[in-house]
Amino acid sequence: MRLTVFIAIVVLAGTAGELAVSHAMKQIADVHPLTPSTIVRFLGRAFRMGWLWIGIALMATGFFSLLALLSWADVSLVVPATALSYVAGALGAKFLLKEDVAPMRWAGVLLVCLGVALISMS
Amino acid sequence: MSLKGFHTETYILLALMVFFGSLGNVLLSRGMKQTGEIIDFSPSALAGAFVRVFTNGSIWLGIASLLVFFASYLLLLSWADFSYVQPASAIGYALVAVLGYFMLGEFISPTRWTGVLLICAGVLLVGGTDPSPSGRGRRDSQQAGAPGEGRRDAKLETLTLPSPRAPRGRG
Numbered sequence: 001m002r003l004t005v006f007i008a009i010v011v012l013a014g015t016a017g018e019l020a021v022s023h024a025m026k027q028i029a030d031v032h033p034l035t036p037s038t039i040v041r042f043l044g045r046a047f048r049m050g051w052l053w054i055g056i057a058l059m060a061t062g063f064f065s066l067l068a069l070l071s072w073a074d075v076s077l078v079v080p081a082t083a084l085s086y087v088a089g090a091l092g093a094k095f096l097l098k099e100d101v102a103p104m105r106w107a108g109v110l111l112v113c114l115g116v117a118l119i120s121m122s
Numbered sequence: 123m124s125l126k127g128f129h130t131e132t133y134i135l136l137a138l139m140v141f142f143g144s145l146g147n148v149l150l151s152r153g154m155k156q157t158g159e160i161i162d163f164s165p166s167a168l169a170g171a172f173v174r175v176f177t178n179g180s181i182w183l184g185i186a187s188l189l190v191f192f193a194s195y196l197l198l199l200s201w202a203d204f205s206y207v208q209p210a211s212a213i214g215y216a217l218v219a220v221l222g223y224f225m226l227g228e229f230i231s232p233t234r235w236t237g238v239l240l241i242c243a244g245v246l247l248v249g250g251t252d253p254s255p256s257g258r259g260r261r262d263s264q265q266a267g268a269p270g271e272g273r274r275d276a277k278l279e280t281l282t283l284p285s286p287r288a289p290r291g292r293g
Contacts, residue, residue: 018208025199034131039197046196086209093205100255101205104247111244112209119215119237 006069007081014062015088019096020055026097027051076121083116128201132253135198136207140214142191149184156180202253209248216241 024046031042046052069078090109093099101109157174160167175181198207216238222228230238 019204021196022199022204022207025196028200030201031197034197039193042197042200043193052196086212089208090205093203093208097204099203099205102251102255105205105209105251108244108247108249108251109205109209111240111247112212113244115237115240115242115244116212116215117237118240119219119234121233121237 003069003073003077006065006073007078007084010062010066010069010078010082011084011088012062013058013065014082015085015092017055017058017060017062018089019092020051020058022055022093023097024049024051024055079120080117083113083120086113086116129253132198132202135194136210136213138194139191139198139211140217142187142194143211144214144218146184146187146191149180149187153178153180153184203255206248206251206253210245212241213245216245 027049028042028045031038066078066082086109090101090106094101153175157171157178160171162168195207219230219234219238223230
């Protein structure tokens with residue numbers, strides 16, 4: 001039970017953080033053309049976005065929860081389970097970021113999720 | 123920007139993310155091993171470990187690599203969908219396994235090979251979709267200008283409404 005809760009925290013906090021970062025970046029006008037000066041200006045804007053810092057804080061929460069979890073739980077169970085982030089990410093992209101997730105993309109996400117779970121089993 | 127240039131930039135940034143993300147992790151891991159295991163948690167010992175970590179060249183190269191990774195990630199997310207970037211960058215897992223096999227002679231179990239194949243197939247499927255079907259980054263942002271923060275959600279909603287028709291235009 002404690003394990004499930006911790007895995008859920010790791011997956012949800014990490015994914016929520018990435019979604020928040022993505023939400024912040026969608027609000028910045030695109031970088032065109034990609035030159036050193038446009039990139040620097042872009043990054044300057046990016047680091048002034050509130051959502052970026054919310055995202056970084058959530059990602060850090062997910063990361064430190066993972067470290068805490070790894071200190072007592074089995075790596076071969078925990079790391080494959082974090083592959084669920086791909087499903088959580090696609091769901092968040094569809095329902096929170098309102099992205100168009102085409103059926104082909106869903107199929108790809110499920111394969112990647114399974115693949116990451118298998119590759120990280122020890 | 124032409125469609126071709128757009129795809130080229132997307133692939134270049136994905137490649138930078140995968141390369142510098144993996145390199146950064148390897149360098150940090152090497153640096154931490156060089157500085158030695160932290161066994162003594164007394165304040166003075168921790169201070170010593172802190173100094174050793176932050177005077178280590180590998181650690182700084184690792185941090186620099188991860189900064190390049192994060193900058194590429196942010197740039198890419200400004201025009202590509204999160205549901206495209208997240209699965210597409212998983213190709214890094216497969217690459218690291220395959221590189222470990224060919225360059226370091228590491229053993230890869232059948233389970234892990236199956237994982238590598240599934241990731242490659244999944245990334246191919248995701249890569250076959252338009253990175254930005256709703257075109258928010260590349261097209262709509264010009265019309266939207268670059269508004270400040272807050273109260274933007276409502277505006278984004280209206281911007282995304284035409285999205286189901288958008289992909290066809292991009293062929």
